[in-house]
Amino acid sequence: MNFYPTTDLWSYLAQADKTVVMYGMGNGADKILRICEKKGIEVADFFASDGFVRGHSFHGKTVLSYSAVKEKYGAKNIIVLLSFASSLPEVLALFDHVGEECELYAPDVPVCGEKLFDLAFFEDNRQNLEEAYALLADEESKRIYKKVIAYKLTGKIGYLKEAESNKNEVYTHLLQADTIRYAADLGAYNGDTVRELMEYAPALSKVYAMEPDRRNFRKLNGFAATLTVPQVIPHHAAAWSEETVLSFADSGNRNAGAFAKGKQIDVPALPLDSILGGEAVDYIKYDVEGAEKEALIGSTQTILAHHPKLLVSIYHRSEDLFALPLQLHAIDPSYQLYLRRYPYVPAWDLNLIGI
Numbered sequence: 001m002n003f004y005p006t007t008d009l010w011s012y013l014a015q016a017d018k019t020v021v022m023y024g025m026g027n028g029a030d031k032i033l034r035i036c037e038k039k040g041i042e043v044a045d046f047f048a049s050d051g052f053v054r055g056h057s058f059h060g061k062t063v064l065s066y067s068a069v070k071e072k073y074g075a076k077n078i079i080v081l082l083s084f085a086s087s088l089p090e091v092l093a094l095f096d097h098v099g100e101e102c103e104l105y106a107p108d109v110p111v112c113g114e115k116l117f118d119l120a121f122f123e124d125n126r127q128n129l130e131e132a133y134a135l136l137a138d139e140e141s142k143r144i145y146k147k148v149i150a151y152k153l154t155g156k157i158g159y160l161k162e163a164e165s166n167k168n169e170v171y172t173h174l175l176q177a178d179t180i181r182y183a184a185d186l187g188a189y190n191g192d193t194v195r196e197l198m199e200y201a202p203a204l205s206k207v208y209a210m211e212p213d214r215r216n217f218r219k220l221n222g223f224a225a226t227l228t229v230p231q232v233i234p235h236h237a238a239a240w241s242e243e244t245v246l247s248f249a250d251s252g253n254r255n256a257g258a259f260a261k262g263k264q265i266d267v268p269a270l271p272l273d274s275i276l277g278g279e280a281v282d283y284i285k286y287d288v289e290g291a292e293k294e295a296l297i298g299s300t301q302t303i304l305a306h307h308p309k310l311l312v313s314i315y316h317r318s319e320d321l322f323a324l325p326l327q328l329h330a331i332d333p334s335y336q337l338y339l340r341r342y343p344y345v346p347a348w349d350l351n352l353i354g355i
Contacts, residue, residue, distance in 0.1 A: 008119040009105055009155040013041045013081075018103065019073050021045045023066075024084035025058045031109040032083050033059065035116060043081070045069055049094065066098070075101045082106040082157075087344040095157060095345055105155035106346050110318045112290030117152040117318040125322060132322035135329050137355075140165075141339035148321065148347050157345055165340035171200035174338055174353050175309050180282045184208040184272055184308075186239035186295050187287040189216050191223035194232055197283075204230040208275055212238035212248055212267045239288050240269035241297035271298025280306040290316040292324055300331055307332070310354035314339075315347055328354055 013020060013036070020036070022029055022043050029046070036043055046058045047069040056063055069078065080102045082095060098104050108117050115121060122129070129149070136142050147163035150156070171177040177200035185194055188209035198204055207230050211217045217236045224232035238246055248267040272284070272295070281302065288295050292312055302308065312328065314320040325337055335354040342349040 005119060005122065005150070005153050008122075008153045009107055010035065010039045010041070010116075010118055013079065013105075014039050016079055018077055018079045019044045020079045020081060021047060021069055021073070022081045022083050023047055023098065023104075024082065025063065026084060028085065028109065029058070029083035032081055032107050035107070035109065036081075045072070070101070078102055080104045081155075082345065085344065085346055085348060087342070087349065089343075092343065092345060099157065104157065106157050106160075107155045108152040108346055111316040111348075113317045113319075115318040117321075119153060121318060122149070122153060125319070128322040128326065132325040135325050135337050137336040137338055141337070144339045144341055144350075145321075148341065148350060151347055152318075160341075160343075160345060160347060163341050163347075164343050167342055168200075170340050170351075170353065171197075174340070174355065175200075175283065175311070177201040177283075178203065180309070181205045182207075182279075182281045183283040183285070184210070184276070184281050184299075184302075185285050186210050186272060186299075187285075187289065187313075188220055188234070190219035191232070193285060193287070194223070194230075197285075198230065201283075206231045206233065208233050208235065208272070208281070210235045210237055210239050210270070210272070210275070212236065212246075212269070213250065214265075214267075215250075235270065235275060236268070237275075238267055238269040239272060239286070239291065239295035239298060241294040242269075242271060243274060244269045273299055273301040276302055278305070281308050282306075283309045283311075285311045287313040292316065292320065293327060296324070296327055296331065303332055307334070310335070310352075312352040312354070313350070314352045315350040321350075324352055328352065 020043050045064055046061055047064040047066055050065045050067050053063055053065045080098055133145055144163045147159045151159035180201040181203050185207055188211045194207050194209060209220060209232055211220050221234045224234050245266050246269045247264045250265045286292050286295050312324055314324045338353040340351050
């Protein structure tokens with residue numbers, strides 16, 4: 001890969017002489033804060049964007065505004081750790097603004113699992129990373145791969161900007177969506193990705209849509225009822241490797257999943273192969289909040305029998321970057337594998353595409 005880092009963000013923060021402050025609150029901030037505590041990194045304050053401060057506190061500290069934290073420490077004297085995610089252009093522009101005034105990093109922490117993509121993880125998995133890199137079918141995929149690794153180790157948003165893809169190019173040229181007639185959407189949320197596919201796939205006739213969260217499924221079901229073509233067949237189930245019941249975080253948001261934290265309820269889990277029963281699909285999308293490994297296992301028969309085009313999210317777990325390409329290659333070595341990433345901070349919306 002010709003990328004051999006000698007340090008990572010956490011090592012840098014542990015010896016930095018500036019004051020470390022955190023931008024944002026919530027689950028992402030909690031994860032980053034736990035890592036900082038383990039690494040001996042002190043977070044002095046938490047702040048939110050100007051206009052979003054309501055006198056609340058977080059981890060025992062009053063949340064400041066951005067203006068207040070700059071006034072307290074001086075913009076050039078702080079290191080800002082971004083602790084929430086966004087793909088909205090206006091929010092990404094706000095990140096750029098903060099980065100122009102302060103030293104800003106967006107620490108990479110896994111959505112699922114406890115494995116941190118730090119320098120030790122990189123060294124331990126270098127061979128796996130290089131094997132996955134070698135499987136990528138074009139130079140653009142390899143370029144994105146290296147930029148994403150650079151970001152994960154350094155937390156520098158600039159690497160993510162250099163690793164952005166055009167969604168039209170993905171659907172039109174890679175997936176050739178105009179040829180897709182039958183699809184499966186694993187992690188269909190409220191139907192938004194079915195809507196997106198419909199924009200690019202005029203011949204789309206049928207979609208099997210799996211969504212385990214009950215509130216999301218209700219919206220998905222309502223959306224499906226409005227359509228005649230394509231026919232959307234909703235399944236209130238998690239995509240999995242076998243038929244079972246999973247304990248599931250009932251959050252009602254996009255990140256609801258079997259590995260998320262929150263109120264737990266039991267939900268059915270099914271392999272896609274059992275839903276299809278041998279029926280062919282042209283395309284499968286996997287965005288199942290850290291269960292991509294199991295979902296791929298559960299659709300192996302369909303993959304081998306019909307060779308559908310595949311789009312697999314590979315950002316939920318630190319190991320996804322190499323484990324999922326290697327897994328898909330082991331299932332069917334005939335697939336050409338591509339990597340594309342849409343604008344997002346942190347390194348979300350990173351997709352492995354199999355053709």
